[in-house]
Amino acid sequence: MRLLIKNGMVFTGTTIKEEKQDIAIENGKIIEINKQINGKFDQIIDANEQIVLPGLIDAHCHLRDPGMEYKEDLESGIQSALHGGFTKIACMPNTKPVIDNEALVSYIIEKSATIGKVKVLPIASLSKNQQGKELTEIGLLDRAGAVAFSDDGNPVNSSSFLNKALQYANTFDALVISHCEDLDLVGEGSINESFQSTTMGLLGIPETAEDVMVYRDVRLAEYNKVPIHIAHVSTRQSVEVIRQAKKRGAKITCETCPHYFTLTEKACNGFNTFAKINPPLRTVDDVNAIKEGLKDGTIDIIATDHAPHHHDEKAVPFSLAPNGIIGFESAFSLSYTHLVKEGIITLSQLVSKMSTIPAKILKIEGGTIEVGKAADLTIVDIKNNYEINVNNFHSKSSNSPFDGFKVYGEIKHVIIDGIKEL
Amino acid sequence: MEFLKDVLGIKNLSKEQMLYVIETAKRMKLLIDSPNKKSPMLQGKTVITLFYENSTRTRMSFELAAKYMSGNVANISVALSSIAKGETLLDTGKTLDMMGTDVIVMRHPQAGAANFLAKHVNASIINAGDGMNEHPTQALLDIYTILEKKQSLNNLKIAIIGDIAHSRVARSNIYGMTKLGANVFICAPDTLLPKGIEKTGAIIVKNKYDAVNQADVVMGLRLQKERMQHSLLSSIREYHEYFGLSEKTLSNAKDDVLIMHPGPVNRGVEMTSKIIDGTKSVITEQVKNGVAIRMALLYIVTRRSL
Numbered sequence: 104m105r106l107l108i109k110n111g112m113v114f115t116g117t118t119i120k121e122e123k124q125d126i127a128i129e130n131g132k133i134i135e136i137n138k139q140i141n142g143k144f145d146q147i148i149d150a151n152e153q154i155v156l157p158g159l160i161d162a163h164c165h166l167r168d169p170g171m172e173y174k175e176d177l178e179s180g181i182q183s184a185l186h187g188g189f190t191k192i193a194c195m196p197n198t199k200p201v202i203d204n205e206a207l208v209s210y211i212i213e214k215s216a217t218i219g220k221v222k223v224l225p226i227a228s229l230s231k232n233q234q235g236k237e238l239t240e241i242g243l244l245d246r247a248g249a250v251a252f253s254d255d256g257n258p259v260n261s262s263s264f265l266n267k268a269l270q271y272a273n274t275f276d277a278l279v280i281s282h283c284e285d286l287d288l289v290g291e292g293s294i295n296e297s298f299q300s301t302t303m304g305l306l307g308i309p310e311t312a313e314d315v316m317v318y319r320d321v322r323l324a325e326y327n328k329v330p331i332h333i334a335h336v337s338t339r340q341s342v343e344v345i346r347q348a349k350k351r352g353a354k355i356t357c358e359t360c361p362h363y364f365t366l367t368e369k370a371c372n373g374f375n376t377f378a379k380i381n382p383p384l385r386t387v388d389d390v391n392a393i394k395e396g397l398k399d400g401t402i403d404i405i406a407t408d409h410a411p412h413h414h415d416e417k418a419v420p421f422s423l424a425p426n427g428i429i430g431f432e433s434a435f436s437l438s439y440t441h442l443v444k445e446g447i448i449t450l451s452q453l454v455s456k457m458s459t460i461p462a463k464i465l466k467i468e469g470g471t472i473e474v475g476k477a478a479d480l481t482i483v484d485i486k487n488n489y490e491i492n493v494n495n496f497h498s499k500s501s502n503s504p505f506d507g508f509k510v511y512g513e514i515k516h517v518i519i520d521g522i523k524e525l
Numbered sequence: 526m527e528f529l530k531d532v533l534g535i536k537n538l539s540k541e542q543m544l545y546v547i548e549t550a551k552r553m554k555l556l557i558d559s560p561n562k563k564s565p566m567l568q569g570k571t572v573i574t575l576f577y578e579n580s581t582r583t584r585m586s587f588e589l590a591a592k593y594m595s596g597n598v599a600n601i602s603v604a605l606s607s608i609a610k611g612e613t614l615l616d617t618g619k620t621l622d623m624m625g626t627d628v629i630v631m632r633h634p635q636a637g638a639a640n641f642l643a644k645h646v647n648a649s650i651i652n653a654g655d656g657m658n659e660h661p662t663q664a665l666l667d668i669y670t671i672l673e674k675k676q677s678l679n680n681l682k683i684a685i686i687g688d689i690a691h692s693r694v695a696r697s698n699i700y701g702m703t704k705l706g707a708n709v710f711i712c713a714p715d716t717l718l719p720k721g722i723e724k725t726g727a728i729i730v731k732n733k734y735d736a737v738n739q740a741d742v743v744m745g746l747r748l749q750k751e752r753m754q755h756s757l758l759s760s761i762r763e764y765h766e767y768f769g770l771s772e773k774t775l776s777n778a779k780d781d782v783l784i785m786h787p788g789p790v791n792r793g794v795e796m797t798s799k800i801i802d803g804t805k806s807v808i809t810e811q812v813k814n815g816v817a818i819r820m821a822l823l824y825i826v827t828r829r830s831l
Contacts, residue, residue, distance in 0.1 A: 298721030302536065304636035304658025304693060307720060374637030418615055420635035422656070 104145055105129050106521060111150030111482060116157045116459035116471040119451045126155065128478040131521035136474060146523060148516055150482050156454050157472050158190025158479030158519065159435060160461040162251075162358060163280070163334055163406035165427070166192075166223070169210065170199025175411040175499045177214050180431075181221045182497040183409070185525055187431035188481040188514040189221055191462075191469055195255045196228040203228040203239045205247040212248045220524045224250040224467065229268050229279060233257040238268060242275045250465050251332070253280035256381065256426075258316065260286065266323050273329040278465065280332045283316035283341070284382065293422040295368045295383040303371065305422060308383050314340040321345060325353035332464060333357035335408050337382040339392035346401040356464050358406040361437040362428060362504070364393045370504050376417040376424035377504040380410070394447050397456070404456045404464065407434045411500030432496045433505045439485060439512035450485075482516040489513050531643040531650040532822055534659035535700040543701060547669045549821035550814065556593060557816055566820075567596030570827045573621055574600045576632040576653070577608075582788060582812060583653050583662070587630045590819035614638060615645055622646040627827055631655075649826040651819075657691050657719075663787050664697035666818040668705065670811050671742055674783055679706035682779075684736035685727075686712045686768055687746030687795055690719040690757075694787045695746055699727045710736040713768065716757040733768055738777040744785040745770055745795035761794055770796045775805075783807050 106128040113124045113136065125140040126133060166180035175183075184192045194211065196202035202211065208225050215223035227249035231237045234257070241252060252272055258281065259265040265281075272279050289312045294300045296307020317333055321344055324331035336342060336359045348355050362380065367387055370378035378384055396402040410427025417424050435457065442448050448456075458481075462470030469479050493506040517525040529542070556564055572591040574584055584600070591598045601621075603609065608617055614633070621629055626648045631639050636656030643650040654660040668678065675681060683702055689695045689711050702709050703726040711718070711727045712735070723729055730736050737743055752758050775782065784796070784806040792798050801808060 296720050298724045301719035301721050302696075302725070304656050304696060306657070374640050415613070419613065420633065420638040420641050420655075422635045422637075 104521060105143065106478070106518070106523065107140060107144040107147045108150050108155055108480065108482070109147060111153050111155035113155045113472060114157070114451055114454045115473065116454055117473060121451060126472065126480070128518070128521045131478060133472065133474050133476055133478045136472065148482065148523065152484070152486055153515055154450070154483050154485055155472070156481045156483065157458045157470050158481050158517065159188045159457045160465070160469060161189050161192040161407050161409070161431070161434070162404060162461045162465060164192050164194050164409035164431070165197065165411065166194040167411060168198060169207070173499070174413050177211070177223060178218050179497065179499045181215065181218050181223065183429070183431040184221045185517055186497050186514060187407070187433070188435050188483065188517055189431060190479040190481065190517065190519050191222045191224060191467065193224045193226050193250050193465060195226050195253065197233065197255050197257070201228050201232050202226070203231050203233070205240070205243055208244055208247040208249050220519055224248070224465065226251045226253050226280065228252065229254045229259065229272070230264070235259045235261055235264055238271055241272050241277050245275045245277045250467065251278040251280050253282065253334070255282050255334070258282045258284045258286065262319060262323065265320065266327070269324055269327050269329050269331065273327070278330060278332055280334055281320045282334045283313050283320055285312045285316050288312035288315070293379065294371055295385050297368060297386060299368045299371065303374070303421070310338040310340065310385065310389070313338050313382050314344065317341040318344050321348045321353060321355055324355060325351065328354070330354035330356065335360050335363065335382060335406070336393070336396070336402060337363045337385050337389060339389050342392045342396040342401055346396070346399070349401060356403045358404045359393050359397065359402050360406055360408045361430060361434050364390055364397065365437050365441050366504060371421070374421040375504065376419070376421055377428060377502050379421060379424050379426055380428050381426035394442070397442060398447050404461045405434065405438055406461070407431055411498050412502050413500060417502050427502065429496065429498045429500055429503050431498065433491050433503060433508070433510070435483065435514060436491070436510035436512035437505065437508070440510040444511060478518055478521040480518040481514060484513045484515050485511055487511070487513070529825060531639070532661050532826065533639050533643060533650065533652045535661045535664050535697045536659065538661070540704050543665060543668065543705070546665055546818065546821050546825065547672060549825060550669055550817040553820035553824070554814065554817040556820070557813065562593045563595060564593065565595050566824050567591055567594035567827060570627040571597040571599070571625060572628045572630060572823060573626050574598070574630045575617070575621070576601070577603050578632050578634055578654070580632060580653070582815065583632065586812070586815045587653065587819050590816050591823055594820055594824065596823065614642060618642045618646045622648050628823060651822055651826065654693055657693050657696070659697045660693040661697050662815065662818055662822065663694050664701040666811055666815040667698055667744070667785060667787070668701055669814045669818055670785065670807050671783060673810070673814070674781070674807070675741065677706070678702055681707045681741040682710065682739055683707045683742040683744065684710045684712065684740045685744045685746065686733055686736060686770065688717045688748055688752065689713045689722060689746070690717045691749065692746050698744070699725050703727065710740070712736040714758065717752070733774060734777070737770070737774055740778045740782055742783045742785060743770060743775065743778060745790070747787065747789065748791055748794050765794055769794065770800055772797070772799055775800065785811060788812070
């Protein structure tokens with residue numbers, strides 16, 4: 104099987120200079136990148152006026168499989184990710200049961216492999232059943248294919264446990280991802296604490312619930328000289344804490360999500376449960392700080408935190424609705440429109456944050472376009488704008504606050520291991 | 526005036542709308558005071574009270590309001606209904622809708638529950654309290670009670686003292702009273718002041734005397750005893766000392782000050798019995814005006830216009 108992509112503006116992820124080039128692919132690998140490639144090919148994709156990127160990589164999503172397949176399953180999650188331009192996705196372990204043993208890690212890897220297309224990389228829990236009490240078998244899980252370790256939305260409460268878990272994970276060079284949230288400060292809160300929460304009559308979640316835990320986790324990692332990855336940063340002070348820690352040389356990486364630089368707490372107006380998420384949408388000042396963090400590199404990557412919920416679960420009064428919004432199929436276009444078009448970062452920086460650096464952080468193949476490497480490519484139209492239509496999404500769920508948003512950056516084709524899957 | 530299907534909160538009512546409701550309530554009050562409390566104004570209309578929280582006065586007030594106007598009234602007791610079997614609010618609302626209900630009077634522990642139901646049913650929704658969000662009929666009856674004694678709310682000094690953070694009554698009153706030109710002073714321990722409340726126009730004072738001195742109206746709010754367990758307060762004793770209302774506290778209020786409380790009162794906590802039962806108290810009048818306000822609103826929403 105020989106495939107040729109012609110006339111696309113190619114972002115290799117290895118240099119900051121983009122060029123109009125052709126890419127030849129054979130047997131799943133890139134065999135040539137050049138100005139003009141001729142010869143016999145089974146399939147030719149004309150990418151004229153389009154951009155060719157290394158396949159997007161999502162370091163944070165929820166696929167709900169096993170146990171909550173009514174929200175999403177591996178099949179629908181893979182379809183949704185594919186249509187969002189992703190070629191590799193790392194899924195969180197908060198399934199039922201929790202991914203805390205080798206059998207479940209294997210289940211995710213093997214079941215998703217039979218579906219094919221997007222590669223699903225399981226993140227295993229850091230503690231058994233996400234209880235923050237006993238360590239999981241990090242060495243064995245790592246060997247079975249777990250790409251990182253996290254208790255995700257059940258954040259580790261005990262500082263002592265996290266301290267030891269960071270040390271233990273480092274034995275196996277395993278990455279710990281931390282969802283930073285002080286649950287005592289969150290209490291019964293369901294929206295950012297501010298004038299907005301006051302006038303909606305809802306208990307608020309103060310930004311300090313995130314800030315204090317980011318500081319704790321950063322310091323524990325720094326003290327132990329081990330890496331840590333901070334999930335979905337949403338506040339100005341979190342960005343600042345991470346910025347300072349990086350300046351000191353701590354091995355901190357972090358992510359944010361498109362909703363934290365495109366929406367504020369005002370999206371919750373009218374008790375819109377589709378804008379209910381954790382951490383909650385914050386203020387304009389926080390949005391600006393997130394953009395500054397993305398610009399100066401404090402925030403390494405953009406992840407989706409794709410979090411499907413059934414329509415019925417969101418059709419309830421605000422405080423009773425579960426947290427989360429789906430993100431695969433709007434992540435790139437929102438990021439391109441609100442970061443690149445607005446001049447916050449360059450397109451090649453965006454490619455880094457959505458492909459090259461996620462691959463480095465997760466220590467996986469991919470994230471670049473290079474001869475000899477697997478041909479995972481995403482082809483995008485950035486010329487024409489389009490309207491996000493949640494009804495056309497491939498997820499089983501439709502909990503997105505972005506329906507009707509006008510954006511640029513429609514995903515046109517996705518090539519995985521040299522096969523045109525989209 | 527604008528079409529009014531639902532009464533969800535004071536936040537989205539205009540000054541004119543509020544005053545129109547109060548004007549209508551004045552006429553309704555004549556009926557309550559008459560020996561023969563029956564008018565046909567709600568004849569052929571069905572009102573259902575759907576209360577997910579306990580209530581005596583609000584629920585009874587709505588029920589009597591509908592009955593005085595010959596409406597059909599049915600009450601749903603949540604504990605004995607299919608809600609106890611796990612029926613969702615949405616399904617309950619749709620079920621009631623299909624039975625030909627004209628008005629659903631609803632109280633719910635979650636903020637926005639009334640807004641939510643209003644989006645999904647044809648019946649009019651009157652919010653009888655949703656979480657910490659709004660309690661519009663209480664604010665309207667409070668404002669009505671003040672207007673019976675004062676010409677207008679413009680430039681009145683109104684003190685609201687107590688648990689502002691958890692109070693839907695405080696929020697609705699602050700929205701309504703500030704819209705009508707009153708200077709609303711609020712006083713509470715910092716743990717019971719919600720973030721950014723000063724942006725409503727309410728003025729925060731630390732000392733209750735700064736709130737009460739020269740006040741035209743002083744309102745206490747019910748203190749829920751469980752606040753102590755969440756480290757929001759230390760003791761009833763200390764609360765009463767710093768935020769309780771007594772004759773001494775009120776000694777520098779205006780001579781014609783009105784003492785109000787939405788009830789039910791914790792005697793000796795928010796206020797002393799002397800104040801509650803004293804000549805300046807309009808607490809019982811508030812209850813009576815509550816029926817009149819609810820009659821007015823039931824009448825208005827079933828006409829679906831203002």
